[in-house]
Amino acid sequence: MVLLWIFIQILLIQVYEVELVQEDEDLFGPDEWVESVIEDVTTEDITENDLKKAQDYIDQFYSDVPVRKRMSNPMEEKIRAMQSFFGLEVTGKIDKETMKVMLKPRCGVPDVQRFSLFPGKPKWKKPTLTYRIVSYTPDITKMEVDYAVAHALRLWSEVTPLQFMQIYSGEADIMISFGSKSHGDFFPFDGPLGVLAHAFAPGEDIGGDTHFDEDENWTLSGKGTNIFLVALHELGHSLGLEHSKDERAIMYPTLLENSVVDPSIFKLFSDDIAGIQALYGRGNTNSNPTKSPQPKPTKIPKPIPTRKQPKPTKLPQPIPTRKPKPKPTRIPRPIPTKKPRPSATKKPKTTNAPTNPAVPERCNPNLEFDAITSMRGDLLFFKDEVFWRKSARTRNIDTFSIKTVWPNLGRIDAAYEFTGRDIVYLFKGQQYWATSGFKMLWAYPRPITNFGFPSTVKKIDAAMFLKDERKVIFFVQDKYWSFDHHKNKMDSKSPKKIKDGFPGIGTHVGAAFQNIDYLYFSNGANQAEYSRKRRLVLRSIANYRWLNCD
Structure with a gap:
């Protein structure tokens, strides 16, 4: 109970009350703050494991609930939406009845989704x-x-x-x-x-x-x-x-x-x-649910009995309610530019390249990238309103619409993966977002000033995470900034000239990433392969070569 009490007290910290955090290997970055939503910190009915399940439940099924008040607790508003949906007492707190509903087996489609x-x-x-x-x-x-x-x-x-x-x-x-x-x-x-x-x-x-x-x-x-x-x-x-x-x-x-x-x-x-x-609309057949169904053209095979069939459960008579307003299901849809290899679970579908957004030609020798990042072992290459995913396990190159995956984004300026935390940060103008896989985390976007940038920085050109040093290098015009994720603050000597820190790569970086032991800096249609240890450019590579364009 003492450990549970301490855990809850940590959760009680409000997002807007925190500026810096104590140096700690287990903490995320400048913005992974969790707010308390438990009703009674002394109750034995709700465990630490329950709290984690509740957090995961809200993130999965109510991540798109809008935050109406600027200083309100986003998690509390999402819990209110969940309680309202299931007809529970709306408190915004995790109580016994709310936890009971959260633990029930259910459909994986969110209850609240972005209509856009x-x-x-x-x-x-x-x-x-x-x-x-x-x-x-x-x-x-x-x-x-x-x-x-x-x-x-x-x-x-x-x-x-x-x-x-x-x-x-x-x-x-x-x-x-x-x-x-x-x-x-x-x-x-x-x-x-x-x-x-x-x-x-x-x-x-x-x-x-x-x-x-x-x-x-x-x-x-x-x-x-x-x-x-x-x-x-x-x-x-x-x-x-x-x-x-x-x-x-x-x-x-x-x-x-x-x-x-x-x-x-x-x-x-x-x-x-x-x-x-x-x-x-209504069908041509009688739609009265109480009458016997009329057969349809679909042939319905009879099952081969494997056990004794029990008698059907008596069902209650329905009470008509309002018509639900159908909403879409959130799903990132790949835009195939060539037929991918079939997977073990389903044969992927092919389609013509969509006209909206326009899909850039990935094998164009003049192709320029907006941003590049790793994600769960794969590489993501961003261009205009799409990105290509280069699989680490196969030769597949999948094409996705950015707005389909992250509806509020569109074209981005920079991206990097916080290796070990399963988080990718996406930057656009003076704001940034965080995503775990293709699931956007709540309470975004946030200002880049959280990283320590002055208000004079209007956009980030490129970003790169250095795994061994646990630092992020941000490129802005002809300078670079270094953010220490271990200390959770910008290095005091930032910014520095790109030509001084990375000699030979030029004075501007449009996209950057680390792959194995080498760093890659894109500027225009080509990129420099760079040895961090030798502080030397090893060779120049055309961007499109990464996308299986031989």
């Missing part, structure tokens, strides 16, 4: 959609998975003009797969329970796809996680629905464990029907 990611109401523009089950779970038979997915789509088809057709090869509108932990989309699963599955809003490439966590115990009619109910929920997201606040609706975020239903007689609730019909 998919402008308008995301939906499919055609009445017939194809789907393909790319991989299966060993927990139940393939026929049972096919049966569950087909019946789930049947329910959405009954109340809309949509029709669904299963295909067994090639690319489908909706690609369905099972995977565990990191499974190829930058949204890793978290093991048994917790996040059960996630799906992406309608759109090209990964849009509409549905992923199930293989670490769950999937079942169709027994103890475990019901594949039919989860598929019905996630496919609702694939069609453009957001989460519902009606706990009787299938689009409610959480799921009771060991739920047992009969897919052949299950009905959508009126809240679900209102939401899907707000997007697609």
Whole structure:
């Protein structure tokens, strides 16, 4: 209890009350401050582990809640939004009931999302959609998975003009797969329970796809996680629905464990029907959920029974509520410029290069980079409103729209990875953001003056993290600044002339990064490979050579 009390007291420090921190290897940088949101520091019901789970939960599902008041606690406002969504007492504090909801198994799609990611109401523009089950779970038979997915789509088809057709090869509108932990989309699963599955809003490439966590115990009619109910929920997201606040609706975020239903007689609730019909309108068939369903063109295979089928659970009658306003699902969508190699979990989709944003020609000998950084072993090369990801494991070069991944950014000036902390800092003008993987951390942007820059510095040209020294080198015009992450302050002798600290690389740096033991400085279409130990330029390399352009 003493350790818990000390931990809570540390969390009670307000963001705006802190200017500098004590030198400490375990602290982040100039801005990783956590604020307390626990209701009672003496309670034994909430442990340190619970607090960490609560932080992760809010970051994952409520990261986009806007901060309305300048001096308010961002985390407290996000907890208020969560409590309001689930009909809890709105206190902004972590209490026993709030923690209970946070620990329930649920969908991986956030409850609050940025609307700017998919402008308008995301939906499919055609009445017939194809789907393909790319991989299966060993927990139940393939026929049972096919049966569950087909019946789930049947329910959405009954109340809309949509029709669904299963295909067994090639690319489908909706690609369905099972995977565990990191499974190829930058949204890793978290093991048994917790996040059960996630799906992406309608759109090209990964849009509409549905992923199930293989670490769950999937079942169709027994103890475990019901594949039919989860598929019905996630496919609702694939069609453009957001989460519902009606706990009787299938689009409610959480799921009771060991739920047992009969897919052949299950009905959508009126809240679900209102939401899907707000997007697609009524179907040609009778949409009354109490009558027997009319068959659709999709062939529904019968499952091979593996155990005794229990009787269906009696369901309560739905009470109509307001129509939910569908929102998009947040997902970074790659913009393929050439067909990538297939992954183990799903066959990637190909598409023509989009017209917005314009995709620069990556193999152009005159290509200039805006910024370069490492991220989890990969290299990211930024140009205009896109970036290329060079994989450390394959020869793949994936192209992403910056605004799709980080909606408030667009073109950036500089970037660097704080190695060992799984954080990448992105700079634009006099502000900076922090992201862990493709998930932006809350309470950003922040001013670059947090690093110790004077207000006269209007933008950073390039940034580079030196792993051995735990220092960041910032390049501004013909000078460079050195920030010590260990001491959490700018070096007193900053700034210095670039020509004095890095002789031979010129007087301006447009992008910079460290790769293994060498430093790379871009200026125009070429970059200098530099030996830090020898203080010597080893060779000059064309930028486009990094992007597999031989």
